[in-house]
Amino acid sequence: MNDHPSVTDELRARVRGIIEELGYLPDPSARSMRGKVSRLIGIVIPDLTNPFFSELVQSAEQAAANHGYNIIVMTSFDHAAKEADRIGQLTSRKVDGIILVPCNDFHTIKLPKGLPIIVVDRLMPGYFGIAADHRNGVRLGVEHLLKLGHRRIGFISGPKHSVPAKDRLRGYLDAMEQIQGDGQLASPSLIAEAAFDYESGRLAGNYLLARARHERPTAIFASSDQQAIGCMRAAHDLGIPIPAALSVVGFDGIPLSSMTTPRLTTVKQPIQRIAAAAVAILLNKQPLPGLDDPILLACEISEGETTSAPQPD
Amino acid sequence: MNDHPSVTDELRARVRGIIEELGYLPDPSARSMRGKVSRLIGIVIPDLTNPFFSELVQSAEQAAANHGYNIIVMTSFDHAAKEADRIGQLTSRKVDGIILVPCNDFHTIKLPKGLPIIVVDRLMPGYFGIAADHRNGVRLGVEHLLKLGHRRIGFISGPKHSVPAKDRLRGYLDAMEQIQGDGQLASPSLIAEAAFDYESGRLAGNYLLARARHERPTAIFASSDQQAIGCMRAAHDLGIPIPAALSVVGFDGIPLSSMTTPRLTTVKQPIQRIAAAAVAILLNKQPLPGLDDPILLACEISEGETTSAPQPD
């Protein structure tokens, strides 16, 4: 049945015939009990409601299906204890591998060795990882604003301790430092910390924009599309027109970004490629990256209508 | 171990001690092979990228976790053949039940009897079902517009053959008929058919709005929030201010609806309650509904800023 080489074509045909006839279906439980594979991949993410993660899960499910695998999803709600619990459950389910987007709390992941785990998006030193190249992606976006002539560029950062948030901040600083003369272009007052959701983005945008006109940024780079949309909302509430008086660039490239008014300029993450690579690695179709040498996939900028040259002061 | 009544406390304690000591974990594969439960629930949805479904899955996962169950998600991409394949996979995985959002193609679901399946959102006659009360929900939204004084109310319908789309249309007609005098308030030219996504909503909105001012609707009810957002985009592109010259009401109540500019008025579906009820029924914690008597849960209206009284012609 499993295409063993030393079996007659004739017998194989006979067996297949009977399989059809009886409507036989292999039982994965029995398979996974006897053998060592369950054809099951676990995926643990902080929040399925976040469009970035839901697209990630969907892409992973497709990639897994292509190899005859199924996905079991679990939500950690960004809570380390829940995350540990979920990983434990997946372990006892004998999944063949785990795709993990770790929660932001500082913590370590404990898992029985032998179970391959691949950390996605929020890289952790010491674990195999795949992610978009956030640092260069953000740099790309900020450079776009610099090229348009902006100099007071605000930055909505992600949660302070999260690795991707740090990477994105690094990219912002890279870009700002590279063109700054004597003055400090990237002053702390231009940086606001926020969670990645809409509402936090709105609050951060409000913080950056509720100032005298010549002090407030002429452009804002947000660390997520949701933040960017929240920020647009804040600008609107303050009566600041986009892009006339404020340029906004987001990060992620979720489908919604092209449906806002005006359409959001954003840095697009290669979500499908990330998911496909993660699955391929867990299934040994692709070599493991080095432990401290994660796979980074390039982002690209997607121009919308929220960016233009700054107004003269 | 399974808290059998006739076992000494002393023995129970001893066993628990050893369980701790050895770090024993029950093996679900073995359990499900021997017994008849796998503590696994399958869920098949058309598109995880749709915020409505991702929230549904997340809620189901939570509800299942509360009972010690896990969820296997699968995407059908609104394709009947894929849907059948997914159900087959779940069957062979011996899931204890399936939550299904069927695809829109006209089709029948085939599955081995004995496997409880509960159809959610897009009800099908002949299957156990749970859904929001779309018809009355839409009626609520349209009545809201009528009360504001609107009479030329456009309606963006869902795909013609889908059951919820028909229900929502019914609700629209209910409301319109109830106040209409002699004239036909709900003329066919006020109804546009579209898929539920952003882009289809934009096209439908464009169709309804690209007319002479005194012919175009003063308000539009969209069958999904994504359609509503697309429709707002179309209005904006045509230079029609919202809500001054056009009121818009959506349906679903996804988190994003409160982050648009202006905030979307929408009819909210009780997603969490739907998911919780579906899980409870599959786990026999709640009685099955009648076969042709689905459980309908009430919607409620959430007022945003996209609705106001119509301008005089």
Added chain:
DNA sequence: TTGTATGCGTTATCAT
């Protein structure tokens, strides 16, 4: 109340 034997559906191993 406690201990023990059987079989669930596979696959790997061994004998034919």
Added chain:
DNA sequence: ATGATAACGCATACAA
């Protein structure tokens, strides 16, 4: 090349 058999880890039924 094919057929037979044990073992995987658990729940159940039955014996002690």
